[in-house]
Amino acid sequence: MLARAKRMIQSITPGIGRALLTSIGILLLALPVTGDTPPESFKKLKNRLTADGFNRDEILALYRQSEVRFDSRSVGLFFIHSESKLNYGQFATPKSISKAQKYQQTHIEPLARTEAEFGVDKDVITAIILVETRLGERLGKSLVFNTLSTMAALSDDTARKHLWSLLPEERRLPKEKYEKKADRKSGWAYNELKALLNYTLNAGIDPTAIRGSYAGAMGICQFMPSNISRLAADGNGDGRVDLFNHEDAIASVAKYLRHHGWKSGQGYEKAYKVIRRYNNSRPYAETILTIAKLLKNSAE
Numbered sequence: 001m002l003a004r005a006k007r008m009i010q011s012i013t014p015g016i017g018r019a020l021l022t023s024i025g026i027l028l029l030a031l032p033v034t035g036d037t038p039p040e041s042f043k044k045l046k047n048r049l050t051a052d053g054f055n056r057d058e059i060l061a062l063y064r065q066s067e068v069r070f071d072s073r074s075v076g077l078f079f080i081h082s083e084s085k086l087n088y089g090q091f092a093t094p095k096s097i098s099k100a101q102k103y104q105q106t107h108i109e110p111l112a113r114t115e116a117e118f119g120v121d122k123d124v125i126t127a128i129i130l131v132e133t134r135l136g137e138r139l140g141k142s143l144v145f146n147t148l149s150t151m152a153a154l155s156d157d158t159a160r161k162h163l164w165s166l167l168p169e170e171r172r173l174p175k176e177k178y179e180k181k182a183d184r185k186s187g188w189a190y191n192e193l194k195a196l197l198n199y200t201l202n203a204g205i206d207p208t209a210i211r212g213s214y215a216g217a218m219g220i221c222q223f224m225p226s227n228i229s230r231l232a233a234d235g236n237g238d239g240r241v242d243l244f245n246h247e248d249a250i251a252s253v254a255k256y257l258r259h260h261g262w263k264s265g266q267g268y269e270k271a272y273k274v275i276r277r278y279n280n281s282r283p284y285a286e287t288i289l290t291i292a293k294l295l296k297n298s299a300e
Ligand SMILES: [Ca+2]
Pocket: 233, 234, 235, 236, 237, 238, 239, 240, 241, 242, 245, 248
């Protein structure tokens, strides 16, 4: 996803396929190893969160945790050029389809229940979970809290200059574009960070323990935190939404697609458009529909 990836990063809807990381692994190597925290990088961010109503002691305690740091490695990926592309063909191979079929057998009951409740094709749900996280096997290694805090901190000049200095000169965006993007993405990340904190604090989850994509998407279905309160679903009926639980993730994909206009029995074009709301990429949507068709045919 990276000629691609650049565009896609800008247009994340619920999440960015974890598979993307496979294709950009090499980029990660090009970026500096972190441990490069600029002094007081999160000071203004902590004050802002407190001013916005979060409990000061809780916020200070979170940012004191040893694993919390300025994550230039993940966030730097938003600001460099790359020609890497994700090979979507890998998801439609016989081996991959066979794994998806096994997944459908394992989760036959929740998939059927979700299809009945939301009217969303179980083959499409399975295809999305396959491409996003290889059916839950690749959930991402970045700490979502660090990614979002780092991006949000770029509203501050010191943090912004620090990240700029770490980006490889031959790969980074022109300075003007970097500034514009940092403006836009820091505002976006701050809202996502607040959504992450609201979700985790309400659910009794440690926000600093959640890993996800380098862009902050989390769980088996790779939702951005801001989508959780409105569009995630409690598929197993235990009273809480856990995007690392397969039943909840299955139901959440369906709820998201239905919210964006999915109708049972719709044609290819309409299905294609709704899937692009999940991830705004032509090859992504085409791949999902190809996989869904292969799954459907194999079941007949
Ligand atoms: Ca649940």
